[in-house]
Amino acid sequence: MGVPAQSAVQHTVQPPGANPADPSFWQLPHSARLEAFAALRALERPGYFVERAATWRRPERGFYALVRHADVVQASRLSQVFVSAPGVTTPEPAGWVRFLFGDSMVNMDAPHHTQLRRVVSRAFTPRLLAAAEEDIRRVASCVVDDMIEQRPGEFVASVASRMPFEVICNLMGIPEHYRPEIAGRVDHASENVGVDRPLRARLRVPGRGLRALARMQMMMASLARERRSRPTDDLISALVRADVDGQALDVRQLGAFFSLLMVAGVETTRNAITHALTLLTDNPDQRALLEADFDRYADGAVDEVVRHSTPIIQFRRTVLTEHSLGGRRFLPGDKVVLYYASANRDESVFTDPDVFDITRNPNPHLGYGGGGPHFCLGAHLARQEIKALFRELLSRPRALRAVGPPDLAHSNFDNRVRALPFAFEPPVS
Ligand code: HEM
Numbered sequence: 001m002g003v004p005a006q007s008a009v010q011h012t013v014q015p016p017g018a019n020p021a022d023p024s025f026w027q028l029p030h031s032a033r034l035e036a037f038a039a040l041r042a043l044e045r046p047g048y049f050v051e052r053a054a055t056w057r058r059p060e061r062g063f064y065a066l067v068r069h070a071d072v073v074q075a076s077r078l079s080q081v082f083v084s085a086p087g088v089t090t091p092e093p094a095g096w097v098r099f100l101f102g103d104s105m106v107n108m109d110a111p112h113h114t115q116l117r118r119v120v121s122r123a124f125t126p127r128l129l130a131a132a133e134e135d136i137r138r139v140a141s142c143v144v145d146d147m148i149e150q151r152p153g154e155f156v157a158s159v160a161s162r163m164p165f166e167v168i169c170n171l172m173g174i175p176e177h178y179r180p181e182i183a184g185r186v187d188h189a190s191e192n193v194g195v196d197r198p199l200r201a202r203l204r205v206p207g208r209g210l211r212a213l214a215r216m217q218m219m220m221a222s223l224a225r226e227r228r229s230r231p232t233d234d235l236i237s238a239l240v241r242a243d244v245d246g247q248a249l250d251v252r253q254l255g256a257f258f259s260l261l262m263v264a265g266v267e268t269t270r271n272a273i274t275h276a277l278t279l280l281t282d283n284p285d286q287r288a289l290l291e292a293d294f295d296r297y298a299d300g301a302v303d304e305v306v307r308h309s310t311p312i313i314q315f316r317r318t319v320l321t322e323h324s325l326g327g328r329r330f331l332p333g334d335k336v337v338l339y340y341a342s343a344n345r346d347e348s349v350f351t352d353p354d355v356f357d358i359t360r361n362p363n364p365h366l367g368y369g370g371g372g373p374h375f376c377l378g379a380h381l382a383r384q385e386i387k388a389l390f391r392e393l394l395s396r397p398r399a400l401r402a403v404g405p406p407d408l409a410h411s412n413f414d415n416r417v418r419a420l421p422f423a424f425e426p427p428v429s
Contacts, residue, residue: 015039020065020337021049026412034354037342040067045327046336051090063316063335064328067342069349069366071326075317075338076370078325082317082336083109084374090316090337090412104260106315106374113373119249120257123171123235124377132171133384139166140388144396148426155402155422156274163389164269167381168261173227173234178219185212186262216262217255224254261378267414268311269382273389274406274417275309276301281402283356290358291394301358302386307365308356310341311415315369340366341415397424 018036019025025033040047046064054060066072075082087093087107105116122128143162150158161183169179224240231237239249239257249257280287290297319334330336343366345353350360368376376382393400403423409416 015043018047019049020339020412021051021062023412026410030408033341034345037067037339037345038347040065041342041346046071046325061335063337064330065339065342066326066336067339068326069343069346069364072338072340072343072366073370074325075336076366076372076374078323079109079373081319081321081323081330083320084113084317085109086318088315088317090314092316104256106260106264110373116253116257117373117377120239121377123238124381126380129380129384132167132381135170136167136384136388139163139170140385140392142166143389144392148397148424152403152423153421155277155420156270156417157419159389159393159422160270160273160277160417160420161266163273163385164266164382167385168265171235172258172261173232173236174223178223182216182219182262185216186266213255213259216259217251220255220258221251224251264376265378265381267416269378269385271311271414271416272302272306272309272382273386274420275311275415276305276386276390277393277400277420277422278402278406279305279308279356286356286358287394290390294391294394297358298387298390299383300360300363301390302383303363303365303367304356304358304360305386306367306382307344307350307360307363309415310344310365310367312367313341313411313413313415314339315374338370340369343370396427398427400424 015036017025017028017032018039020036025036028036046066048062048064050060050062052058052061066075084107086095093104093107105113105120108116140163143159143166146162147159165179165183165186169182174182220236223236227234227237228240231241236254239254280290286301290301314337316335316337319330319332319336321332323330344350347353349364368379368382401423402420404421406420407418409418
């Protein structure tokens with residue numbers, strides 16, 4: 001039987017409370033949101049949600065929610081139909097911000113995306129990442145040395161953020177004296193993505209976010225100049241020497257890539273690390289298994305942390321050509337939102353999806369995306385970092401644990417933890 005034709009937007013009767021277009025949905029407890037996603041997965045076809053009602057000047061704006069594993073995979077892979085321009089975040093980035101600061105590769109499509117990705121992937125080949133392994137181990141060891149010296153307190157700032165930040169700065173070749181400022185700027189640049197805030201705060205904070213972007217752009221420009229005249233073996237040198245359409249990356253492209261790495265690479269990994277501590281504290285049987293044979297269970301544990309916590313909740317796409325998927329026919333211009341957080345709890349793919357099980361095999365989670373040309377460039381690096389850090393955390397201090405609930409940001413974009421109180425006993429010397 002054919003898919004019902006769509007002449008205009010197709011509205012659906014929604015299960016009560018399951019409206020991800022409503023900012024208050026993202027204030028619900030995590031368990032209530034998961035229940036709502038389960039109700040949406042049970043719908044016959046992807047539901048439609050109104051983001052902004054129509055006025056006499058503007059048409060209605062809304063999106064279709066792709067919540068099933070199979071639908072998210074298909075839309076991710078059909079990149080000629082479900083395109084990333086003009087933007088994958090909600091709301092989409094303003095045109096003038098993209099013009100001023102350069103477009104991020106997540107928002108691009110072929111052929112520009114393909115060319116840029118080819119260049120930047122050179123820094124993420126298994127061979128280069130194997131070479132980075134030693135550095136990752138060293139960073140993990142230093143972070144845990146400092147943690148032991150500083151005593152228990154707050155896990156995000158003292159442990160989880162430091163690990164990915166230092167690793168990416170080392171990869172890029174960011175000099176030490178730039179790092180404290182960059183760390184502060186990154187927090188400002190991304191603190192409000194996907195968070196609904198009161199109008200006063202909205203007016204005040206974008207200025208701070210844009211200032212942070214502009215300042216990072218300036219730092220990149222000065223580093224790019226330095227590396228062009230004196231290349232080293234770091235990522236910035238590789239990028240300014242690289243050829244995209246016969247040219248090296250310009251300052252705007254370099255700045256945009258750097259900002260993306262800082263948000264995509266640091267925040268995601270930091271949130272995964274923080275959720276890992278809560279999950280291991282709440283599931284002592286799983287932790288005992290991991291501690292008993294770290295080498296055997298670590299890869300599975302890291303994948304299960306990423307599935308269960310899903311650090312990136314959603315990305316969106318715009319429909320370019322008419323296409324049917326999941327029982328709906330989509331028309332050019334339609335917006336679809338890919339809910340990785342829902343796909344990762346799809347009961348038709350994962351047995352007992354709410355259970356944290358480090359032995360889950362297979363574990364085809366979509367935490368790094370559903371495949372296709374935008375699949376996370378740093379997935380392997382993230383796995384290496386989380387594994388190296390937990391190898392140290394579980395073997396050196398004793399009884400490391402979360403001692404309170406995570407302070408979660410109410411974001412529709414990432415499963416961000418603002419703070420997590422933790423404790424441990426020092427190692428026996
Ligand atoms: C647990 C950690 C991480 C998670 C959960 C994660 C998740 C994701 C997701 C969901 C996407 C979008 C995929 C798609 O649209 O199909 C993505 C893209 C990306 N990620 Fe990650 N990521 C992580 C770590 C990292 C790290 C460590 C780096 C780099 C150092 C990184 C760099 C990127 C880049 C550059 C993209 C854009 C790729 C493109 O548009 O071609 N990510 N990531």
